[in-house]
Amino acid sequence: MGMKAVHFGAGNIGRGFVACFLHNSGYEVIFADVADALIDKINATPSYKVIEVGTEGTTENTITNYRAINSKTHESDLIDEISQADIVTCSVGPNILKFIAPVIAKGIDRRPEGTTPLHVIACENAIGATDTLAEFIKDPKNTAEDRLEDHHLRARYANSAIDRIVPAQDPDAGLDVTLEKFFEWVVEKTPFEDVGIPAIKGINWVDNLAPYIERKLFTVNTGHATAAYHGYNRRKRTVYDALQDKDIMAEVRGALNETKNLIVSKHEIEEDAQTAYVDKIVKRIGNPHLEDAVERVGRAPLRKLSRKERFIGPAAELAEMGESIKYLLDAIEMAFRFQNYDEDEESKELAKIMSENGPEDVVSKVCSVQSNEKIYPQLVEVVKRVQADSRED
Ligand SMILES: NC(=O)C1=CN([C@@H]2O[C@H](COP(=O)(O)OP(=O)(O)OC[C@H]3O[C@@H](n4cnc5c(N)ncnc54)[C@H](O)[C@@H]3O)[C@@H](O)[C@H]2O)C=CC1
Numbered sequence: 358m359g360m361k362a363v364h365f366g367a368g369n370i371g372r373g374f375v376a377c378f379l380h381n382s383g384y385e386v387i388f389a390d391v392a393d394a395l396i397d398k399i400n401a402t403p404s405y406k407v408i409e410v411g412t413e414g415t416t417e418n419t420i421t422n423y424r425a426i427n428s429k430t431h432e433s434d435l436i437d438e439i440s441q442a443d444i445v446t447c448s449v450g451p452n453i454l455k456f457i458a459p460v461i462a463k464g465i466d467r468r469p470e471g472t473t474p475l476h477v478i479a480c481e482n483a484i485g486a487t488d489t490l491a492e493f494i495k496d497p498k499n500t501a502e503d504r505l506e507d508h509h510l511r512a513r514y515a516n517s518a519i520d521r522i523v524p525a526q527d528p529d530a531g532l533d534v535t536l537e538k539f540f541e542w543v544v545e546k547t548p549f550e551d552v553g554i555p556a557i558k559g560i561n562w563v564d565n566l567a568p569y570i571e572r573k574l575f576t577v578n579t580g581h582a583t584a585a586y587h588g589y590n591r592r593k594r595t596v597y598d599a600l601q602d603k604d605i606m607a608e609v610r611g612a613l614n615e616t617k618n619l620i621v622s623k624h625e626i627e628e629d630a631q632t633a634y635v636d637k638i639v640k641r642i643g644n645p646h647l648e649d650a651v652e653r654v655g656r657a658p659l660r661k662l663s664r665k666e667r668f669i670g671p672a673a674e675l676a677e678m679g680e681s682i683k684y685l686l687d688a689i690e691m692a693f694r695f696q697n698y699d700e701d702e703e704s705k706e707l708a709k710i711m712s713e714n715g716p717e718d719v720v721s722k723v724c725s726v727q728s729n730e731k732i733y734p735q736l737v738e739v740v741k742r743v744q745a746d747s748r749e750d
Pocket residue numbers: 365366367368369370371389390391392395428448449450451453456457480481482519520521522523524
């Protein structure tokens with residue numbers, strides 16, 4: 358029997374990156390999603406293209422051998438597929454992991470005895486996303502307690518860092534996905550070592566993921582979101598447009614200089630190597646061939662302003678170290694000012710929290726920062742400023 362992968366989330370990263378790599382490595386891909394129109398389109402379209410664009414030109418990959426299942430309305434079909442799959446991956450967004458866990462748990466529970474354990478890899482922009490998913494799967498609501506002791510015989514979990522810019526797609530593009538040429542997919546290998554590491558071409562298997570994910574999240578995502586939030590507040594359309602503004606570029610460079618201090622001091626990464634990495638990232642996010650709207654890159658501000666994320670995560674640590682966080686605070690302020698109410702539920706929720714709470718409560722609710730932390734008073738000042746301006750509007 359051929360190799361089978363179940364991938365949750367047939368969106369941009371799902372179709373454009375993860376499924377493309379699985380397909381190129383010989384897997385049949387079963388997409389699990391909840392969007393009916395997308396599921397129908399996948400099942401009615403025998404192939405789609407992944408189109409890489411950059412200054413070096415354009416390359417195309419054709420993806421075949423896939424189908425899609427609605428994980429809400431066709432749960433039992435999906436449980437069958439998961440019980441026989443080699444691998445489950447997902448790119449649904451960190452807040453959705455709890456919703457996909459029950460069906461994965463049921464599929465795992467049904468795996469025939471003696472089958473190689475299911476390899477589970479979450480591909481989200483979050484530290485420890487697979488661990489988070491595993492916790493939901495192993496929650497007593499989803500897996501009976503008497504099945505936990507030998508759960509490792511049925512499933513193994515590895516965290517990953519995934520990096521590729523996939524902008525929102527042209528509505529007329531069908532299933533085709535246009536994305537940047539660059540990619541990085543780093544996965545922990547230790548959880549799989551005794552049961553076999555999946556043969557997925559392009560994955561960099563490592564023992565210790567922490568430096569990779571922190572470097573990625575606190576450089577690519579911090580820089581990208583900094584450009585997007587400043588760009589949004591200065592009415593720029595795309596991240597490329599934002600970076601043409603030298604004040605915004607200075608903010609991005611400033612923020613990445615600050616996170617560089619953390620990355621270099623915390624991990625075994627040389628300053629020169631991090632400087633070169635930053636330069637490469639600034640070029641990537643400024644790719645003129647990607648029509649990447651500031652609204653997409655700034656999406657979900659509550660998630661992006663949360664404790665372990667791209668702004669508060671590094672800024673809180675740097676503040677404790679006594680390092681400057683001026684530019685990170687500027688970006689945080691712009692994130693608090695992101696008000697894309699029509700398209701972004703989280704920005705509405707953020708505005709509600711801002712209007713119903715004092716600045717101290719906002720900082721504790723949104724950023725989970727405690728009053729005894731060094732960054733706390735600086736965050737309170739930021740929130741006060743944004744609240745004062747919105748009262749004037
Ligand atoms: N787009 C990008 O450049 C990158 C995105 N990521 C991460 O990948 C994840 C997905 O991002 P995108 O692909 O851009 O988003 P997207 O919005 O294009 O795709 C998400 C997909 O998940 C589906 N979905 C939502 N709820 C679901 C559920 N309960 N069960 C199954 N499917 C469900 C949606 O219908 C959609 O098709 C996020 O965590 C993001 O941070 C990571 C690196 C790059």
